[in-house]
Amino acid sequence: MNKDDILERIAVVIRDYFDCPDETISLETVALDIDGWDSLAHTILMLELESEFAIKFTAAEALNFQNLADIVDAVFTYKNKP
Protein backbone atom coordinates (compact mmCIF):
# COMPACT_ATOMS: atom_id res chain seq x y z
CA MET A 1 0.00 0.00 0.00
CA ASN A 2 1.53 3.33 -1.01
CA LYS A 3 0.92 6.72 0.58
CA ASP A 4 -1.51 7.87 -2.11
CA ASP A 5 -3.71 4.84 -1.43
CA ILE A 6 -3.55 5.49 2.29
CA LEU A 7 -4.48 9.16 1.85
CA GLU A 8 -7.46 8.23 -0.30
CA ARG A 9 -8.74 5.71 2.23
CA ILE A 10 -8.26 8.19 5.09
CA ALA A 11 -10.13 10.84 3.07
CA VAL A 12 -13.08 8.46 2.67
CA VAL A 13 -13.18 7.87 6.43
CA ILE A 14 -12.97 11.61 7.18
CA ARG A 15 -15.67 12.56 4.66
CA ASP A 16 -17.91 9.88 6.06
CA TYR A 17 -17.30 10.56 9.75
CA PHE A 18 -17.58 14.36 9.51
CA ASP A 19 -20.35 14.20 6.92
CA CYS A 20 -18.51 16.41 4.44
CA PRO A 21 -18.71 14.50 1.11
CA ASP A 22 -17.42 17.42 -0.95
CA GLU A 23 -14.46 18.36 1.22
CA THR A 24 -11.10 18.58 -0.51
CA ILE A 25 -8.66 16.55 1.53
CA SER A 26 -4.91 16.62 0.99
CA LEU A 27 -1.71 15.95 2.88
CA GLU A 28 -1.83 19.55 4.13
CA THR A 29 -5.31 19.24 5.61
CA VAL A 30 -5.42 20.05 9.34
CA ALA A 31 -8.16 19.54 11.89
CA LEU A 32 -9.39 23.13 11.72
CA ASP A 33 -10.14 22.67 8.01
CA ILE A 34 -12.88 20.19 8.82
CA ASP A 35 -16.00 21.32 10.70
CA GLY A 36 -16.41 19.40 13.94
CA TRP A 37 -12.85 18.05 14.15
CA ASP A 38 -12.05 18.86 17.78
CA SER A 39 -10.03 16.81 20.26
CA LEU A 40 -12.91 14.47 21.09
CA ALA A 41 -13.78 13.87 17.45
CA HIS A 42 -10.08 13.33 16.82
CA THR A 43 -10.08 10.41 19.27
CA ILE A 44 -13.02 8.77 17.52
CA LEU A 45 -11.47 9.39 14.11
CA MET A 46 -8.33 7.63 15.33
CA LEU A 47 -10.45 4.63 16.33
CA GLU A 48 -12.09 4.65 12.89
CA LEU A 49 -8.70 4.73 11.21
CA GLU A 50 -7.36 1.97 13.44
CA SER A 51 -10.31 -0.13 12.40
CA GLU A 52 -9.90 0.79 8.72
CA PHE A 53 -6.23 -0.17 8.63
CA ALA A 54 -6.19 -2.81 11.40
CA ILE A 55 -3.49 -0.97 13.32
CA LYS A 56 -3.16 0.64 16.76
CA PHE A 57 -1.74 4.15 17.23
CA THR A 58 0.06 4.93 20.45
CA ALA A 59 -1.50 7.67 22.59
CA ALA A 60 1.48 9.92 21.88
CA GLU A 61 1.09 9.46 18.12
CA ALA A 62 -2.63 10.13 18.23
CA LEU A 63 -2.10 13.33 20.22
CA ASN A 64 0.69 14.77 18.11
CA PHE A 65 -0.49 14.42 14.53
CA GLN A 66 -0.28 17.92 13.03
CA ASN A 67 -1.83 17.25 9.65
CA LEU A 68 -2.92 14.48 7.30
CA ALA A 69 0.65 13.91 6.15
CA ASP A 70 1.61 12.85 9.68
CA ILE A 71 -1.26 10.38 9.82
CA VAL A 72 -0.45 9.00 6.38
CA ASP A 73 3.19 8.54 7.39
CA ALA A 74 2.23 6.71 10.59
CA VAL A 75 -0.17 4.37 8.79
CA PHE A 76 2.42 3.76 6.06
CA THR A 77 5.00 2.80 8.69
CA TYR A 78 2.63 0.41 10.45
CA LYS A 79 1.51 -1.24 7.23
CA ASN A 80 5.05 -1.72 5.99
CA LYS A 81 6.54 -3.10 9.17
CA PRO A 82 8.25 -6.42 8.46
Added chain:
Amino acid sequence: MPSQDDTAQDLVGCLYQNAQNLAERTCLHFLSDDVGTVKSFTYAELWLKACGFALSFQTAGVKPGDMVLIFLNHHPDMAACYLGAMQAGAIPSFMPCPSVKQHSDRYWSAHQTLFERIAPRAIVTNASQCQQMIKYGLDDGRVRFIDVDRVEAVPAALSPRPVDPGQIALLQHSSGTTSLKKGIALSHEAILNQVRAYAQTLNLSDGDTIVSWLPLYHDMGLITSLIMPLVRGQTTVLMDPFAWTARPGMLFEAIEKYDGRLVWLPNFAFDHLCRTTGRGEPAADLSNVRAFISCSEPCKPETFARFAETFSGWGVRENQLQVSYALAENVFAVTQTPLARDPLTAAIPSQEKQTGSVASTGRLLPGVDLNIIDQDGRVLGEGQIGEIAIKGESLFKEYYKLPELTSQRIESGYFHTRDMGFLKNGELFILGRSDDLIIVNGRNHFAHDLEAVVNQIEGLKPGRCVAFGLFSENLGSEEVIVVAEHAQDTNANHSDLKQAIKEIVLDEADLVIRTAYIVGPDWLVKTSSGKISREENKTKYLLETGKPR
Protein backbone atom coordinates in the same frame (compact mmCIF):
# COMPACT_ATOMS: atom_id res chain seq x y z
CA MET B 1 -5.93 7.37 61.97
CA PRO B 2 -8.48 9.89 60.71
CA SER B 3 -7.41 13.13 59.12
CA GLN B 4 -7.41 16.19 61.35
CA ASP B 5 -9.17 18.57 59.03
CA ASP B 6 -11.77 19.49 61.62
CA THR B 7 -9.20 21.27 63.80
CA ALA B 8 -7.10 23.14 61.23
CA GLN B 9 -8.52 26.47 60.10
CA ASP B 10 -6.73 26.79 56.78
CA LEU B 11 -5.59 24.62 53.89
CA VAL B 12 -1.90 24.73 54.74
CA GLY B 13 -2.64 23.73 58.33
CA CYS B 14 -4.74 20.80 57.10
CA LEU B 15 -1.98 19.51 54.88
CA TYR B 16 0.58 19.92 57.66
CA GLN B 17 -1.60 17.98 60.10
CA ASN B 18 -2.08 15.19 57.58
CA ALA B 19 1.68 15.15 56.95
CA GLN B 20 2.12 14.61 60.69
CA ASN B 21 -0.72 12.19 61.36
CA LEU B 22 -0.98 10.32 58.06
CA ALA B 23 2.68 10.64 57.10
CA GLU B 24 3.02 7.36 55.21
CA ARG B 25 -0.39 7.38 53.54
CA THR B 26 -0.31 7.96 49.79
CA CYS B 27 -2.06 11.17 48.90
CA LEU B 28 -1.38 11.40 45.15
CA HIS B 29 -0.56 9.08 42.28
CA PHE B 30 0.37 10.86 39.05
CA LEU B 31 -0.18 8.42 36.21
CA SER B 32 1.63 8.05 32.93
CA ASP B 33 -0.32 7.58 29.70
CA ASP B 34 -0.28 3.79 30.11
CA VAL B 35 -1.73 4.04 33.65
CA GLY B 36 1.64 3.24 35.18
CA THR B 37 2.52 5.49 38.09
CA VAL B 38 4.92 8.28 37.20
CA LYS B 39 5.23 9.47 40.75
CA SER B 40 3.43 8.95 44.03
CA PHE B 41 3.55 11.13 47.11
CA THR B 42 2.83 10.29 50.72
CA TYR B 43 1.43 13.12 52.81
CA ALA B 44 4.83 13.61 54.42
CA GLU B 45 6.60 13.74 51.03
CA LEU B 46 4.10 16.21 49.63
CA TRP B 47 4.62 18.53 52.59
CA LEU B 48 8.41 18.44 52.20
CA LYS B 49 8.12 19.27 48.53
CA ALA B 50 5.56 22.00 49.19
CA CYS B 51 7.97 23.55 51.69
CA GLY B 52 10.69 23.40 49.03
CA PHE B 53 8.50 25.43 46.71
CA ALA B 54 7.62 27.84 49.53
CA LEU B 55 11.32 28.58 50.02
CA SER B 56 11.79 29.08 46.28
CA PHE B 57 8.96 31.59 46.23
CA GLN B 58 10.39 33.47 49.19
CA THR B 59 13.84 33.51 47.59
CA ALA B 60 12.24 34.91 44.43
CA GLY B 61 10.79 37.78 46.45
CA VAL B 62 7.20 36.56 46.59
CA LYS B 63 5.42 38.22 49.51
CA PRO B 64 2.19 37.30 51.29
CA GLY B 65 -0.78 38.24 49.15
CA ASP B 66 1.19 38.07 45.89
CA MET B 67 -0.24 36.19 42.94
CA VAL B 68 1.46 33.01 41.70
CA LEU B 69 0.37 31.51 38.37
CA ILE B 70 1.13 27.89 37.57
CA PHE B 71 1.32 26.93 33.90
CA LEU B 72 1.89 23.18 33.95
CA ASN B 73 0.34 20.29 32.16
CA HIS B 74 0.22 17.00 34.02
CA HIS B 75 3.33 17.33 36.19
CA PRO B 76 4.05 15.44 39.41
CA ASP B 77 5.00 18.63 41.25
CA MET B 78 1.97 20.69 40.33
CA ALA B 79 0.22 20.00 43.66
CA ALA B 80 3.35 20.66 45.75
CA CYS B 81 3.93 23.89 43.87
CA TYR B 82 0.35 25.05 44.46
CA LEU B 83 0.46 24.26 48.17
CA GLY B 84 3.95 25.72 48.47
CA ALA B 85 2.63 29.03 47.18
CA MET B 86 0.03 29.00 49.97
CA GLN B 87 2.71 28.14 52.54
CA ALA B 88 4.60 31.22 51.33
CA GLY B 89 1.44 33.27 51.91
CA ALA B 90 0.87 33.78 48.18
CA ILE B 91 -2.30 33.19 46.19
CA PRO B 92 -1.89 30.40 43.61
CA SER B 93 -3.89 29.78 40.48
CA PHE B 94 -3.56 26.92 37.98
CA MET B 95 -3.70 28.12 34.37
CA PRO B 96 -4.23 26.11 31.16
CA CYS B 97 -1.27 25.55 28.85
CA PRO B 98 -1.52 25.79 25.07
CA SER B 99 -2.31 22.64 23.14
CA VAL B 100 -0.17 21.57 20.20
CA LYS B 101 -2.77 23.02 17.84
CA GLN B 102 -2.70 26.54 19.25
CA HIS B 103 -0.37 29.24 17.97
CA SER B 104 2.08 30.07 20.75
CA ASP B 105 2.46 33.70 19.75
CA ARG B 106 -1.23 34.53 19.87
CA TYR B 107 -1.88 32.28 22.88
CA TRP B 108 0.72 33.96 25.07
CA SER B 109 0.14 37.47 23.74
CA ALA B 110 -3.50 37.12 24.75
CA HIS B 111 -2.33 36.84 28.39
CA GLN B 112 -0.89 40.36 28.47
CA THR B 113 -4.16 42.06 29.37
CA LEU B 114 -4.86 39.49 32.06
CA PHE B 115 -1.36 39.86 33.52
CA GLU B 116 -1.66 43.64 33.61
CA ARG B 117 -4.84 43.30 35.68
CA ILE B 118 -3.81 40.60 38.14
CA ALA B 119 -0.06 41.39 38.24
CA PRO B 120 1.40 37.95 39.01
CA ARG B 121 4.57 38.07 41.10
CA ALA B 122 5.76 34.62 40.06
CA ILE B 123 5.07 32.14 37.30
CA VAL B 124 5.90 28.47 37.68
CA THR B 125 6.37 26.58 34.46
CA ASN B 126 8.91 24.43 32.63
CA ALA B 127 11.96 25.74 30.81
CA SER B 128 10.60 25.57 27.26
CA GLN B 129 7.32 27.24 28.12
CA CYS B 130 9.17 29.91 30.08
CA GLN B 131 11.15 30.83 26.95
CA GLN B 132 7.93 31.12 24.97
CA MET B 133 6.31 33.36 27.55
CA ILE B 134 9.30 35.69 27.64
CA LYS B 135 9.54 35.69 23.85
CA TYR B 136 5.93 36.79 23.55
CA GLY B 137 6.16 39.69 25.97
CA LEU B 138 5.04 38.36 29.34
CA ASP B 139 8.17 39.36 31.24
CA ASP B 140 7.36 42.81 32.58
CA GLY B 141 10.56 42.94 34.63
CA ARG B 142 8.67 42.38 37.86
CA VAL B 143 7.44 38.84 37.46
CA ARG B 144 9.80 36.02 38.43
CA PHE B 145 9.83 32.80 36.42
CA ILE B 146 10.45 29.60 38.40
CA ASP B 147 11.42 26.40 36.63
CA VAL B 148 9.38 23.63 38.23
CA ASP B 149 12.08 21.07 37.54
CA ARG B 150 14.72 22.93 39.55
CA VAL B 151 12.93 22.98 42.90
CA GLU B 152 13.95 20.44 45.54
CA ALA B 153 12.09 19.22 48.61
CA VAL B 154 13.36 20.43 51.97
CA PRO B 155 15.13 17.78 54.07
CA ALA B 156 13.01 18.34 57.19
CA ALA B 157 9.45 19.52 57.65
CA LEU B 158 8.83 23.20 58.30
CA SER B 159 5.97 24.45 60.46
CA PRO B 160 2.96 25.83 58.65
CA ARG B 161 2.72 29.55 58.25
CA PRO B 162 -0.03 31.09 60.39
CA VAL B 163 -2.97 32.04 58.17
CA ASP B 164 -6.05 34.17 58.72
CA PRO B 165 -8.87 31.82 57.62
CA GLY B 166 -10.69 34.74 56.03
CA GLN B 167 -7.87 35.65 53.65
CA ILE B 168 -7.84 34.64 50.01
CA ALA B 169 -6.42 31.13 49.65
CA LEU B 170 -6.54 30.76 45.88
CA LEU B 171 -7.96 32.12 42.66
CA GLN B 172 -10.08 29.93 40.45
CA HIS B 173 -9.95 31.41 36.95
CA SER B 174 -12.96 31.15 34.69
CA SER B 175 -12.60 29.48 31.31
CA GLY B 176 -13.23 31.35 28.10
CA THR B 177 -11.45 34.20 26.40
CA THR B 178 -8.01 34.60 27.97
CA SER B 179 -7.90 38.36 28.34
CA LEU B 180 -11.32 38.38 30.01
CA LYS B 181 -10.80 35.58 32.50
CA LYS B 182 -12.22 36.32 35.94
CA GLY B 183 -10.35 35.21 39.05
CA ILE B 184 -12.80 33.88 41.61
CA ALA B 185 -11.23 34.58 45.01
CA LEU B 186 -11.89 31.90 47.60
CA SER B 187 -10.95 32.14 51.28
CA HIS B 188 -9.52 29.29 53.34
CA GLU B 189 -12.66 29.40 55.45
CA ALA B 190 -15.03 29.11 52.49
CA ILE B 191 -13.08 26.21 51.02
CA LEU B 192 -12.98 24.29 54.30
CA ASN B 193 -16.69 24.91 54.82
CA GLN B 194 -17.31 23.43 51.37
CA VAL B 195 -15.07 20.43 51.99
CA ARG B 196 -16.78 19.62 55.29
CA ALA B 197 -20.29 20.02 53.88
CA TYR B 198 -19.56 18.07 50.71
CA ALA B 199 -17.69 15.28 52.52
CA GLN B 200 -20.62 14.94 54.90
CA THR B 201 -23.09 14.79 52.02
CA LEU B 202 -21.04 12.16 50.20
CA ASN B 203 -20.42 10.26 53.44
CA LEU B 204 -16.78 10.30 52.45
CA SER B 205 -14.58 7.70 54.10
CA ASP B 206 -10.82 7.07 54.11
CA GLY B 207 -11.16 4.32 51.51
CA ASP B 208 -12.86 6.55 48.95
CA THR B 209 -10.03 6.80 46.44
CA ILE B 210 -10.76 9.39 43.78
CA VAL B 211 -9.74 8.82 40.17
CA SER B 212 -9.63 11.82 37.88
CA TRP B 213 -8.56 13.04 34.47
CA LEU B 214 -10.01 16.50 35.14
CA PRO B 215 -7.71 19.48 34.62
CA LEU B 216 -6.78 21.19 37.88
CA TYR B 217 -7.38 24.65 36.43
CA HIS B 218 -11.09 23.78 36.42
CA ASP B 219 -13.04 23.94 39.71
CA MET B 220 -14.34 20.39 39.35
CA GLY B 221 -10.82 18.99 39.13
CA LEU B 222 -9.28 21.34 41.67
CA ILE B 223 -11.81 20.83 44.45
CA THR B 224 -12.94 17.22 44.00
CA SER B 225 -9.60 15.75 42.98
CA LEU B 226 -7.03 17.82 44.82
CA ILE B 227 -8.25 20.07 47.61
CA MET B 228 -11.01 17.95 49.16
CA PRO B 229 -9.02 14.69 49.25
CA LEU B 230 -5.91 16.46 50.59
CA VAL B 231 -7.91 18.03 53.40
CA ARG B 232 -9.66 14.77 54.15
CA GLY B 233 -6.53 12.64 54.05
CA GLN B 234 -7.59 10.53 51.08
CA THR B 235 -5.83 9.14 48.03
CA THR B 236 -6.27 10.62 44.57
CA VAL B 237 -5.19 9.18 41.24
CA LEU B 238 -4.54 11.88 38.64
CA MET B 239 -4.08 11.38 34.91
CA ASP B 240 -3.21 13.74 32.09
CA PRO B 241 -6.37 15.32 30.63
CA PHE B 242 -4.86 15.35 27.11
CA ALA B 243 -3.97 11.66 27.37
CA TRP B 244 -7.43 10.82 28.69
CA THR B 245 -9.07 12.57 25.75
CA ALA B 246 -7.04 10.41 23.38
CA ARG B 247 -7.45 7.21 25.38
CA PRO B 248 -10.57 7.49 27.55
CA GLY B 249 -10.42 3.85 28.62
CA MET B 250 -7.47 4.65 30.86
CA LEU B 251 -9.97 6.04 33.36
CA PHE B 252 -11.53 2.61 33.82
CA GLU B 253 -8.15 0.88 33.93
CA ALA B 254 -7.09 3.25 36.70
CA ILE B 255 -10.33 2.69 38.62
CA GLU B 256 -9.70 -1.02 38.66
CA LYS B 257 -5.97 -0.77 39.38
CA TYR B 258 -6.31 1.69 42.28
CA ASP B 259 -9.75 0.61 43.51
CA GLY B 260 -11.29 3.97 42.66
CA ARG B 261 -14.56 4.77 44.39
CA LEU B 262 -15.52 8.28 43.28
CA VAL B 263 -15.31 9.86 39.84
CA TRP B 264 -16.53 13.28 38.71
CA LEU B 265 -17.28 13.84 35.01
CA PRO B 266 -19.04 16.44 32.87
CA ASN B 267 -21.92 15.12 30.75
CA PHE B 268 -19.86 15.02 27.54
CA ALA B 269 -17.34 12.66 29.17
CA PHE B 270 -20.01 10.02 29.79
CA ASP B 271 -20.83 10.16 26.08
CA HIS B 272 -17.17 10.24 25.05
CA LEU B 273 -16.57 7.05 27.05
CA CYS B 274 -19.61 5.40 25.43
CA ARG B 275 -18.46 6.29 21.91
CA THR B 276 -14.87 5.16 22.44
CA THR B 277 -14.27 2.69 25.26
CA GLY B 278 -17.79 1.36 24.90
CA ARG B 279 -16.86 -0.13 21.52
CA GLY B 280 -14.70 -2.73 23.20
CA GLU B 281 -15.31 -5.73 25.39
CA PRO B 282 -15.47 -5.18 29.18
CA ALA B 283 -11.91 -4.67 30.37
CA ALA B 284 -12.34 -3.49 33.96
CA ASP B 285 -14.62 -4.11 36.90
CA LEU B 286 -16.46 -0.89 37.76
CA SER B 287 -18.91 -2.40 40.21
CA ASN B 288 -17.10 -1.06 43.29
CA VAL B 289 -17.35 2.58 42.23
CA ARG B 290 -19.64 4.38 44.69
CA ALA B 291 -20.55 7.11 42.25
CA PHE B 292 -19.87 8.63 38.86
CA ILE B 293 -20.96 12.22 39.51
CA SER B 294 -22.09 14.36 36.61
CA CYS B 295 -21.58 18.11 36.90
CA SER B 296 -20.26 21.26 35.18
CA GLU B 297 -22.72 21.02 32.32
CA PRO B 298 -26.37 20.00 32.18
CA CYS B 299 -26.81 16.31 32.93
CA LYS B 300 -28.88 14.61 30.24
CA PRO B 301 -31.04 11.66 31.37
CA GLU B 302 -30.48 9.99 27.99
CA THR B 303 -26.71 10.18 28.49
CA PHE B 304 -27.02 8.38 31.83
CA ALA B 305 -29.23 5.73 30.23
CA ARG B 306 -26.69 5.24 27.45
CA PHE B 307 -23.79 4.99 29.89
CA ALA B 308 -25.58 2.46 32.11
CA GLU B 309 -26.50 0.32 29.13
CA THR B 310 -23.11 0.53 27.40
CA PHE B 311 -21.16 -0.37 30.51
CA SER B 312 -23.55 -2.79 32.20
CA GLY B 313 -21.13 -5.57 31.32
CA TRP B 314 -18.40 -3.66 33.17
CA GLY B 315 -20.46 -3.67 36.37
CA VAL B 316 -22.06 -0.23 36.01
CA ARG B 317 -25.46 0.17 37.66
CA GLU B 318 -27.90 3.07 37.36
CA ASN B 319 -27.64 3.83 41.07
CA GLN B 320 -23.95 4.70 40.62
CA LEU B 321 -24.90 7.63 38.36
CA GLN B 322 -25.28 10.80 40.37
CA VAL B 323 -25.52 14.53 39.77
CA SER B 324 -24.22 17.67 41.39
CA TYR B 325 -24.94 21.32 40.62
CA ALA B 326 -21.72 23.17 41.20
CA LEU B 327 -20.14 26.52 40.53
CA ALA B 328 -16.76 27.96 41.34
CA GLU B 329 -18.34 30.96 43.08
CA ASN B 330 -19.52 28.52 45.78
CA VAL B 331 -16.10 26.81 45.79
CA PHE B 332 -17.82 23.89 44.11
CA ALA B 333 -21.00 21.94 44.98
CA VAL B 334 -24.34 23.57 45.72
CA THR B 335 -26.39 20.37 45.51
CA GLN B 336 -25.78 16.64 45.31
CA THR B 337 -28.08 13.71 44.64
CA PRO B 338 -28.12 11.03 47.35
CA LEU B 339 -25.54 8.38 46.58
CA ALA B 340 -26.87 4.91 45.71
CA ARG B 341 -30.20 6.29 44.50
CA ASP B 342 -31.36 5.73 40.92
CA PRO B 343 -31.37 8.88 38.74
CA LEU B 344 -34.45 11.03 39.28
CA THR B 345 -36.10 13.17 36.62
CA ALA B 346 -39.03 15.59 36.59
CA ALA B 347 -41.21 17.00 33.85
CA ILE B 348 -40.35 20.57 32.90
CA PRO B 349 -43.06 22.88 34.32
CA SER B 350 -45.57 23.96 31.70
CA GLN B 351 -44.64 27.67 31.91
CA GLU B 352 -41.40 26.91 30.05
CA LYS B 353 -41.28 26.66 26.25
CA GLN B 354 -39.01 23.60 26.59
CA THR B 355 -40.73 20.27 27.03
CA GLY B 356 -39.57 16.91 28.28
CA SER B 357 -37.86 15.99 31.51
CA VAL B 358 -34.72 17.06 33.30
CA ALA B 359 -32.45 15.35 35.79
CA SER B 360 -32.51 16.26 39.45
CA THR B 361 -29.27 17.72 40.73
CA GLY B 362 -30.24 16.75 44.27
CA ARG B 363 -30.64 18.55 47.56
CA LEU B 364 -28.76 21.53 48.96
CA LEU B 365 -25.53 20.95 50.81
CA PRO B 366 -25.54 21.92 54.51
CA GLY B 367 -24.83 25.63 54.91
CA VAL B 368 -26.23 26.64 51.50
CA ASP B 369 -29.30 28.84 51.18
CA LEU B 370 -30.98 29.01 47.78
CA ASN B 371 -33.81 31.05 46.30
CA ILE B 372 -35.49 30.84 42.93
CA ILE B 373 -36.26 34.42 41.95
CA ASP B 374 -38.10 36.21 39.17
CA GLN B 375 -36.82 39.14 37.11
CA ASP B 376 -37.81 41.58 39.84
CA GLY B 377 -36.00 39.62 42.55
CA ARG B 378 -39.18 38.15 44.09
CA VAL B 379 -38.79 34.69 45.59
CA LEU B 380 -40.78 32.08 43.69
CA GLY B 381 -42.45 28.97 45.04
CA GLU B 382 -41.90 25.29 44.41
CA GLY B 383 -42.27 24.26 40.77
CA GLN B 384 -41.85 27.82 39.46
CA ILE B 385 -38.99 28.55 37.10
CA GLY B 386 -36.63 31.40 37.85
CA GLU B 387 -33.02 32.39 38.38
CA ILE B 388 -31.07 30.54 41.04
CA ALA B 389 -29.57 32.77 43.75
CA ILE B 390 -27.42 31.30 46.49
CA LYS B 391 -25.72 32.36 49.68
CA GLY B 392 -23.92 30.46 52.36
CA GLU B 393 -20.71 29.57 54.11
CA SER B 394 -18.78 28.69 50.95
CA LEU B 395 -19.49 31.75 48.85
CA PHE B 396 -16.55 33.46 47.16
CA LYS B 397 -15.11 36.75 48.40
CA GLU B 398 -14.88 38.62 45.12
CA TYR B 399 -13.90 38.55 41.49
CA TYR B 400 -10.25 39.44 41.92
CA LYS B 401 -9.65 43.12 41.16
CA LEU B 402 -13.09 43.39 39.54
CA PRO B 403 -15.16 45.15 42.26
CA GLU B 404 -17.90 46.36 39.91
CA LEU B 405 -18.53 42.88 38.58
CA THR B 406 -18.61 41.51 42.12
CA SER B 407 -21.24 44.02 43.21
CA GLN B 408 -23.30 43.34 40.09
CA ARG B 409 -23.55 39.67 40.93
CA ILE B 410 -24.00 39.71 44.71
CA GLU B 411 -27.13 41.36 46.10
CA SER B 412 -28.09 41.21 49.78
CA GLY B 413 -25.59 38.42 50.27
CA TYR B 414 -27.05 36.29 47.47
CA PHE B 415 -24.98 35.42 44.42
CA HIS B 416 -27.11 35.61 41.29
CA THR B 417 -25.99 32.62 39.25
CA ARG B 418 -27.88 33.36 36.01
CA ASP B 419 -28.70 29.65 35.93
CA MET B 420 -32.41 28.99 35.52
CA GLY B 421 -34.18 26.21 37.35
CA PHE B 422 -36.89 25.14 39.74
CA LEU B 423 -37.29 23.29 43.03
CA LYS B 424 -39.48 20.24 43.45
CA ASN B 425 -39.75 18.21 46.66
CA GLY B 426 -36.64 19.94 47.92
CA GLU B 427 -34.52 18.98 44.90
CA LEU B 428 -33.07 21.38 42.37
CA PHE B 429 -33.57 21.00 38.62
CA ILE B 430 -31.55 23.08 36.15
CA LEU B 431 -33.00 24.25 32.83
CA GLY B 432 -30.50 26.62 31.25
CA ARG B 433 -29.14 30.13 31.44
CA SER B 434 -30.61 33.60 31.58
CA ASP B 435 -27.62 35.01 29.69
CA ASP B 436 -25.53 34.04 26.66
CA LEU B 437 -23.27 31.49 28.33
CA ILE B 438 -22.44 28.47 26.19
CA ILE B 439 -21.10 25.40 27.99
CA VAL B 440 -18.82 23.32 25.78
CA ASN B 441 -17.49 20.10 27.29
CA GLY B 442 -17.87 21.48 30.80
CA ARG B 443 -16.15 24.78 30.06
CA ASN B 444 -17.91 28.11 29.98
CA HIS B 445 -17.79 30.54 27.08
CA PHE B 446 -19.81 33.73 26.77
CA ALA B 447 -21.12 34.36 23.28
CA HIS B 448 -20.39 38.08 23.49
CA ASP B 449 -16.74 37.37 24.41
CA LEU B 450 -16.34 35.09 21.41
CA GLU B 451 -17.92 37.71 19.16
CA ALA B 452 -15.45 40.31 20.44
CA VAL B 453 -12.58 37.99 19.53
CA VAL B 454 -13.97 37.35 16.04
CA ASN B 455 -14.49 41.06 15.46
CA GLN B 456 -10.72 41.55 15.35
CA ILE B 457 -10.50 39.78 12.00
CA GLU B 458 -9.79 41.88 8.96
CA GLY B 459 -12.20 41.20 6.11
CA LEU B 460 -15.24 40.86 8.36
CA LYS B 461 -17.71 43.67 8.82
CA PRO B 462 -16.96 45.11 12.29
CA GLY B 463 -19.60 44.32 14.89
CA ARG B 464 -21.50 42.07 12.51
CA CYS B 465 -21.10 38.56 13.84
CA VAL B 466 -23.00 36.34 16.19
CA ALA B 467 -22.03 33.25 18.19
CA PHE B 468 -24.46 30.73 19.61
CA GLY B 469 -24.51 27.21 20.96
CA LEU B 470 -26.28 24.18 19.55
CA PHE B 471 -26.69 21.08 21.67
CA SER B 472 -25.31 17.95 20.02
CA GLU B 473 -27.02 14.73 21.09
CA ASN B 474 -24.06 12.84 19.69
CA LEU B 475 -21.48 14.70 21.76
CA GLY B 476 -23.59 15.23 24.87
CA SER B 477 -22.57 18.88 24.94
CA GLU B 478 -23.03 22.17 23.12
CA GLU B 479 -21.12 23.18 20.00
CA VAL B 480 -20.46 26.76 18.98
CA ILE B 481 -21.47 28.23 15.64
CA VAL B 482 -20.23 31.64 14.52
CA VAL B 483 -22.07 33.49 11.78
CA ALA B 484 -20.16 36.50 10.45
CA GLU B 485 -20.76 39.03 7.69
CA HIS B 486 -17.84 39.68 5.39
CA ALA B 487 -16.91 43.28 4.68
CA GLN B 488 -18.32 44.88 1.54
CA ASP B 489 -14.91 45.57 0.05
CA THR B 490 -12.91 42.54 1.19
CA ASN B 491 -10.79 40.45 -1.14
CA ALA B 492 -10.62 37.55 1.32
CA ASN B 493 -12.50 34.44 0.29
CA HIS B 494 -14.96 32.68 2.57
CA SER B 495 -12.66 29.76 3.19
CA ASP B 496 -9.87 32.02 4.47
CA LEU B 497 -12.25 33.99 6.68
CA LYS B 498 -13.71 30.80 8.09
CA GLN B 499 -10.22 29.52 8.88
CA ALA B 500 -9.26 32.84 10.46
CA ILE B 501 -12.29 32.71 12.76
CA LYS B 502 -11.57 29.16 13.84
CA GLU B 503 -7.92 29.96 14.52
CA ILE B 504 -8.47 33.12 16.52
CA VAL B 505 -11.14 31.51 18.71
CA LEU B 506 -8.87 28.52 19.31
CA ASP B 507 -5.90 30.71 20.22
CA GLU B 508 -7.69 33.26 22.38
CA ALA B 509 -10.51 31.23 23.91
CA ASP B 510 -9.05 27.72 23.75
CA LEU B 511 -12.14 26.53 21.91
CA VAL B 512 -12.64 24.59 18.69
CA ILE B 513 -15.88 25.90 17.24
CA ARG B 514 -18.10 23.62 15.16
CA THR B 515 -18.15 25.95 12.18
CA ALA B 516 -17.90 29.52 11.01
CA TYR B 517 -20.59 30.49 8.53
CA ILE B 518 -19.68 33.47 6.34
CA VAL B 519 -22.56 35.54 5.00
CA GLY B 520 -22.94 38.74 3.01
CA PRO B 521 -23.50 42.24 4.40
CA ASP B 522 -26.85 42.82 6.15
CA TRP B 523 -27.60 39.10 6.47
CA LEU B 524 -27.80 39.25 10.25
CA VAL B 525 -31.17 40.04 11.80
CA LYS B 526 -31.47 42.82 14.37
CA THR B 527 -33.99 43.14 17.17
CA SER B 528 -36.38 46.09 17.34
CA SER B 529 -33.89 47.79 19.65
CA GLY B 530 -31.17 47.53 17.02
CA LYS B 531 -29.13 44.73 18.59
CA ILE B 532 -28.09 41.65 16.68
CA SER B 533 -30.42 38.86 17.81
CA ARG B 534 -28.70 35.59 18.66
CA GLU B 535 -31.95 33.65 18.79
CA GLU B 536 -33.33 34.92 15.49
CA ASN B 537 -30.02 34.47 13.70
CA LYS B 538 -29.69 30.98 15.10
CA THR B 539 -33.12 30.17 13.65
CA LYS B 540 -32.19 31.79 10.33
CA TYR B 541 -28.93 29.82 10.22
CA LEU B 542 -30.71 26.53 10.92
CA LEU B 543 -33.29 27.23 8.23
CA GLU B 544 -30.73 28.32 5.65
CA THR B 545 -28.35 25.41 6.25
CA GLY B 546 -31.08 22.82 6.66
CA LYS B 547 -29.65 21.69 10.00
CA PRO B 548 -32.06 19.81 12.25
CA ARG B 549 -33.24 21.82 15.29
